Amino acid sequence: xxxxxxxxxxxxxxxxxxxxxxxxxxxxxxxxxxxxxxxxxxxxxxxxxxxxxxxxxxxxxxxxxxxxxxxxxxxxxxxxxxxxxxxxxxxxxxxxxxxxxxxxxxxxxxxxxxxxxxxxxxxxxxxxxxxxxxxxxxxxxxxxxxxxxxxxxxxxxxxxxxxxxxxxxxxxxxxxxxxxxxxxxxxxxxxxxxxxxxxxxxxxxxxxxxxxxxxxxxxxxxxxxxxxxxxxxxxxxxxxxxxxxxxxxxxxxxxxxxxxxxxxxxxxxxxxxxxxxxxxxxxxxxxxxxxxxxxxxxxxxxxxxxxxxxxxxxxxxxxxxxxxxxxxxxxxxxxxxxxxxxxxxxxxxxxxxxxxxxxxxxxxxxxxxxxxxxxxxxxxxxxxxxxxxxxxxxxxxxxxxxxxxxxxxxxxxxxxxxxxxxxxxxxxxxxxxxxxxxxxxxxxxxxxxxxxxxxxxxxxxxxxxxxxxxxxxxxxxxxxxxxxxxxxxxxxxxxxxxxxxxxxxxxxxxxxxxxxxxxxxxxxxxxxxxxxxxxxxxxxxxxxxxxxxxxxxxx
Numbered sequence: 001x002x003x004x005x006x007x008x009x010x011x012x013x014x015x016x017x018x019x020x021x022x023x024x025x026x027x028x029x030x031x032x033x034x035x036x037x038x039x040x041x042x043x044x045x046x047x048x049x050x051x052x053x054x055x056x057x058x059x060x061x062x063x064x065x066x067x068x069x070x071x072x073x074x075x076x077x078x079x080x081x082x083x084x085x086x087x088x089x090x091x092x093x094x095x096x097x098x099x100x101x102x103x104x105x106x107x108x109x110x111x112x113x114x115x116x117x118x119x120x121x122x123x124x125x126x127x128x129x130x131x132x133x134x135x136x137x138x139x140x141x142x143x144x145x146x147x148x149x150x151x152x153x154x155x156x157x158x159x160x161x162x163x164x165x166x167x168x169x170x171x172x173x174x175x176x177x178x179x180x181x182x183x184x185x186x187x188x189x190x191x192x193x194x195x196x197x198x199x200x201x202x203x204x205x206x207x208x209x210x211x212x213x214x215x216x217x218x219x220x221x222x223x224x225x226x227x228x229x230x231x232x233x234x235x236x237x238x239x240x241x242x243x244x245x246x247x248x249x250x251x252x253x254x255x256x257x258x259x260x261x262x263x264x265x266x267x268x269x270x271x272x273x274x275x276x277x278x279x280x281x282x283x284x285x286x287x288x289x290x291x292x293x294x295x296x297x298x299x300x301x302x303x304x305x306x307x308x309x310x311x312x313x314x315x316x317x318x319x320x321x322x323x324x325x326x327x328x329x330x331x332x333x334x335x336x337x338x339x340x341x342x343x344x345x346x347x348x349x350x351x352x353x354x355x356x357x358x359x360x361x362x363x364x365x366x367x368x369x370x371x372x373x374x375x376x377x378x379x380x381x382x383x384x385x386x387x388x389x390x391x392x393x394x395x396x397x398x399x400x401x402x403x404x405x406x407x408x409x410x411x412x413x414x415x416x417x418x419x420x421x422x423x424x425x426x427x428x429x430x431x432x433x434x435x436x437x438x439x440x441x442x443x444x445x446x447x448x449x450x451x452x453x454x455x456x457x458x459x460x461x462x463x464x465x466x467x468x469x470x471x472x473x474x475x476x477x478x479x480x481x482x483x484x485x486x487x488x489x490x491x492x493x494x495x496x497x498x499x500x501x502x503x504x505x506x507x508x509x510x511x512x513x514x515x516x517x518x519x520x521x522x523x524x525x526x527x528x529x530x531x532x533x534x535x536x537x538x539x540x541x542x543x544x545x546x547x548x549x550x551x552x553x554x555x
Contacts, residue, residue, distance in 0.1 A: 015168060015169040015170060016168050016169060016342065016347055016350065016351075017347075018347035018348050018350075018351060019168055019342070019347045019348070019350040019351035019354060020168055020170065020351065021351065022348055022350075022351025022352055022354075022355060023164075023168065023351045023354045023355045023358060025351075025355075026210070026214070026351075026352070026355035026358075026359060027188070027191075027355065027358060027359070029210070030207045030210055030211075030359055030362065031191050031195065033203075033206050033207050033210070034191075034195030034196075034198075034199060034203040034204075034206070034207055035194075035195050035198055035199065035203075036206075037195070037199040037202040037203040037205070037206040037207075038198050038199040038200075038202065038203075040199075040202050040206060041055070041056060041058055041202065042202075047391065047392045047395045047396075048391035048392070048394065048395050049123050049374060049377065049378065049391070049394050049395060049398055050121070050123070051200065051395075052200035052201070052370075052395055052398060052399065053123060053200060053201060053287065053370055053371075053373065053374045053377075053398055054123060054201060054287065054290050054291045054374075055200065055201040055202050055205055055291040056291075057118065057290065057291060057292070057293060058291075058293050059205060059291050059292050059293060059297070060292070060293060060297060061292075061297050061300050061301065061304075063205055064288065064289075064291065064292040064297050064298075064301050065301050065304055065305065066205070066208040066209050066212050067201075067204065067205045067208050067288045067291065067367070068285070068288045068289070068301060068305060069208065069212050069305065069308050070204060070207070070208030070211050070212060070360075070363035070364060070367070071204075071208075071284050071285060071287075071288045071363070071364050071367045072099075072279065072285065072305075072308070072364075073212075073215070073308050073311070073312065073360070074156075074157055074160070074360055074361065074363075074364040075156075075157050075160030075161065075357050075358070075360040075361030075364070076153075076156040076157060076159065076160050076361075076425075077095070077312070077315075077360075078160065078215065078315065078337065078356070078357050078360050079159075079160045079163055079334050079337055079338070079357065080156075080334065080422075081095050081312065081315060081316050081319070082315060082316055082317075082318040082319035082322065082336060082337045083319065083333040083334050083336050083337065084319065084333075085316050085317075085318075085319025085320060086319040086320075086322045086323055086327075086329070086333055086336040087255075087256065087319075087333045088244075088255070088256035088257075089240070089244040089255070089256030089257045089258055090256070090257050090258060090259050090260040090264075091256065091257070091260060091264060091267075091268060092316060092319060093260075093313075093316055094268055094271045094272045094275065095275070095312060095316070096309060096312055096313045096316060097272045098271075098272040098273070098275040098276040098279070099276075099279075099306075099308065099309040099312055100306060100309050101272065101273065101276035102276040102277075102279050102280065103302045103303075103305055103306055104302075105276060105277070105280075106280050106302055107299065107302040107303075109440050109443050109444070110280065110289055110298050110302065111295040111298050111299055112443045112444075112531045112532070113125075113128065113286070113289070113290075113439075113443055114289060114290060114292065114294075114295045114298050115295050115530060115531050115532055115533045115534065116128060116443070116526055116530045116531050116533070117290050118290075118295075118533065118534075118535065119526075119530040119533045120525065120526065120530065122290075123290070123374050123378050124143065124146075124283065124286070124287075124371075124374050124375050124378050124379060125142055125146070125281075125283065125286050125435070125439050126139040126140070126142045126143040126146070126375060126378065126379040127139070127378055127379065128439070128442065128443075129142050129438050129439065129442060130379070130383070131524075131525045131526060132442040132446070132524055132525075132526055133438070133442065133446075133448075133450040133453065133521075133522050133524070134450065134521070134522025134523040134524065134525070135450040135451075135453075135454070135522050136383050136384070137450075137454060138438060138450050138453055138454050138457075139379050139383065140379060140380065140383070140384070141435075141454060141457050141458075142379075142435045142438055142439070142457075143375045143376070143378075143379035143380060144380075145431050145432060145434065145435050145457075145461070146282070146283040146371070146372070146375050146432065146435070147283075147372045147375055147376060147405075148428065148431060149282065149283075149428035149429070149431045149432040150282065150283055150284065150368050150371060150372045150405075150428070151372070151405065151408055151409060151412065151424075151428075152409075152412065152424035152425040152427075152428050153282070153284075153364075153368055153425055153428060154365050154368045154369060154372075154405065154406065154409035155409040155410075155412040155413050155424075155425075156422065156425050157361035157362075157364055157365040157368075157409075158185060158188075158189065158361065158365070158409060158410060158413045159334065159413060159422075160334075160357055160358075160360070160361045161185060161188055161357075161358050161361045161362075162185055162413065163332075163334050163335055163338050163357075164338050164354045164357050164358050165184050165185060166335065166338075167335060167338040167339050167341075167342050167354070168342075168354060170184045182414055185410075185413075185414075186410075188358070188362070189406060189410050192362050192365060192366060192406065193402075193403050193406050193407075195366075196366045196369060196370065196402055196406075197399050197402060197403060200370060200399075201287065201291055201366075201367065201370055203366055204362075204363045204364075204366040204367050204370075205291070207359065207362065207363050207366075208363050210359060211356070211359040211360050211362075211363045214352065214355060214356035214359060214360075215311070215356045215360060216311060217352070217356070218341075218352060218353045218356045219311055219314050219315055220314075221349070222318060222321075222341070222344075222353075223314045223317065223318075225344070225345070226318070226321050226325075226340070226344050227321065229344060230321060230324050230325060231324075235324065236317075236320050236321055236323075236324045237258065237320060239323060239324040240258055240320040240323045240324060241258040243255070243323045244256040244257060244258055244323070245258075249474035249475070250474055263492075266486070266489075266491035266492055266493050267483045267491075267492045267493060267494065270483075270486075270493035270494035270497045270498075271482070271483065271493075271494040271497075273494075273497060274429070274433060274494040274496040274497035274500065275429065275494075275496075277433055277436060277497075277500065278429050278432050278433040278436075278496060281432045281433060281435050281436055281439065282371075282432055283368070283371035283372060283374070283375055284364065284367045284368040284370075284371040286371070287367060287370060287371040287374060288367060293535055294534055294535040295532075295533075295534050295535075296534070318337055318340060319336065319337075321340060322336040322337065322339075322340045325340055325343060325344065327339050327340050327343060337357075338353075338354065338357065341353040341354065365406070365409070368405075369402040369403075369405045369406050369409075370398075370402055372401070372402070372405045373397075373398040373399070373401040373402035373405060374398060376397075376398075376401045377394050377397045377398040377401060378394070381394070381397050382394060423476075423479040423480070424479070426468070426479075426481070426482040427464075427465065427468050427479060427482075429482065429496055430464040430465070430468060430482065430495055430496035430499060431461060431464065431465075433460075433464075433496045433497070433499070433500050434456075434457050434460035434461050434464065434499060434500065434503050435457065436500065437453055437456055437457070437503060437504055437507050438453045438457065441453075441507075443531065446524055447511065448507055448508075448511050449510065449511040449514040449515060449519065449521060450521065450522050451510065451514055451519060452506070452507045452508075452509075452510035452511040452513075452514055453507055455506055455507070455510050456502075456503040456504065456505075456506040456507030456510070457503060459499075459502055459503060459506045460499040460500060460502055460503030460506075461499070463498070463499045463502055464495055464496060464498075464499035467484050467495045467498070467499070468481075468482060468484075468495055470484070471483070471484055471495075482494060482495050482496065483495060484498075486498050
C-alpha cells in the first residue's frame with residue numbers, strides 16, 4: 001500500500017484506535033506525574049516565586065539537563081525542523097549549527113547570571129536589568145518583550161499537539177462542529193493548566209524525563225527503521241534531490257535545494273547566528289537556568305547539552321525521508337512527520353511517537369507560561385501595581401497569570417490560521433534578540449547608559465517589526481519570512497541580526513553622548529563579587545532590599 005493510499009484508508013477507517021490508546025496511556029501517565037510533582041522536594045514555605053516559579057532553585061545537573069532539553073527542544077522543533085527540510089531542503093538545517101553555536105556562548109554568561117541572581121534573589125532577567133542599571137523603564141521593556149515573544153511560542157506547542165491529533169483522526173474533518181473538532185485540544189490544555197497551576201516548575205521538570213526518553217527512543221528507531229523500509233539513505237537523498245529540484249511556489253525557482261548554494265549562504269549564516277544569540281534570551285530558557293542549585297550545574301550543562309544537537313541533526317533527516325515516502329501533507333508541511341510516522345510505523349509505535357510529540361509540547365508550554373507569569377508578577381505587578389506585595393501575593397498572582405497566558409495561546413491557535421502563529425513566533429525571535437545588550441552587556445560591564453539601552457531596544461524593535469512586516473511570501477502579503485536585504489551590504493540576511501546591530505550602534509553612540517552630558521546613570525545594586533558567587537556564598541546584598549543594596553557602578 002502506498003503512503004497516499006494508506007492515508008486515504010486511515011481517513012476512511014476513522015481514528016487509529018491502537019495509536020490513540022498508546023497516546024492516552026502516556027498522556028495519563030505524565031498527567032499523574034504532573035500533579036504528584038507538587039510534593040517533589042517541596043519546601044515548608046512553598047507559597048513564593050522561588051518555589052513555584054523556580055522549583056526552589058534546587059535542581060542538580062541531570063534534572064537541569066532534562067529540563068533545559070525539554071524547554072529548548074519542543075514539539076514545534078520535532079514538527080517544524082523536518083517540515084522545513086521537507087518543504088525547502090537544506091535551508092531547514094540552520095537549526096543544527098545554531099544549537100552548536102549557542103552552548104559556547106552561554107558558557108560565558110549564564111554562570112554569571114546565575115550567580116548574581118542567586119545573590120540578590122532575582123527571578124527574571126528584568127529583575128537583573130532593574131538592579132544593574134537602576135531603571136524600571138528598561139526592566140519593563142525587557143519584561144514586555146519577553147512576554148510578547150513567549151505567547152506565540154506557547155501557541156506553537158499547541159499547534160504541535162493539534163498536528164498529532166489531526167493525523168490520528170481525532171475531532172473529525174474541517175466541516176465538523178468547532179467544539180467537537182477542538183475538544184481533544186481543549187482537554188489537553190485544561191490538564192496542562194491544572195498541573196502547572198498546582199505544581200509550578202516541578203511538573204515540567206519531572207515530566208521532562210519521560211518526554212526526552214520518548215523522543216530519543218523514537219528518533220533512534222526512526223533513523224534505523226524508516227531508511228530500511230525506504231531502500232537506504234542513497235535512495236532517500238536521490239529522491240529528495242530530484243523532488244526539491246522541481247518548480248516550487250515561486251515561479252521560475254525550484255522548490256528547494258538538497259545542498260545550500262552560494263546565494264543562500266548569507267541568509268543561512270545570519271539566521272543561524274541570530275537564532276543562537278536569541279535562544280537564551282527567551283524567558284523560559286532563563287527560568288530553567290535559574291532553577292539549578294549552583295553555577296557549576298550550569299557550566300556542566302553547557303558541555304552536555306550539545307547531545308541534543310546530535311538528536312536534532314538526526315531529526316532533520318526525517319524531512320528527506322518524508323519526501324522519499326511520498327507523504328501526503330494535505331497542504332500543511334507541519335503534518336509531514338506525524339503522517340510519516342503514521343504511514344511507516346506499526347500502530348502501537350505510532351502511538352509512542354505521537355506521545356513523544358504531544359508530551360514534547362506540554363513540557364515547554366508549561367515552562368513558558370511559568371516564565372511569562374514570573375515576568376508579569378515581578379516586573380509589572382510588583383514594580384508598578386503593588387510594590388509592597390508579599391511573597392504569598394506574588395505566588396497567587398503568578399499562578400493566575402500562568403493560566404491567562406495559556407488561555408491567550410489557546411485562543412491564538414483556535415482563532416487564527418496556523419501560519420500566523422508561525423510568523424509571530426519568527427517575529428518573537430527578532431524581538432527577544434533586542435534584549436541582549438541589556439542582559440548580556442550588563443553581565444560584563446556597567447558602561448552602557450540605561451537610557452541608551454532603552455533607545456537601542458526601541459530602534460531594534462521598530463526596525464525589526466517593520467522589516468518583517470514588509471516581507472511577502474507566495475501565500476501572504478506581510479510577515480512572510482524573517483530574512484530581508486541587509487542595508488548597505490545588499491545580501492539577504494536575518495532581520496533579527498540586522499536589528500540587533502542597529503540596536504548596539506544606537507546604544508554605543510547614545511552612551512557616549514549621555515556620558516558627555518553627565519546624564520544620571522541610576523544605581524547599580526550589584527558588586528563585582530556577585531558575578532562569581534556560588535550557592536554557599538552569603539553576603540549583605542542578598543539580605544538587603546533592592547533599594548538599599550547599593551554597590552559601585554563601574555565594573
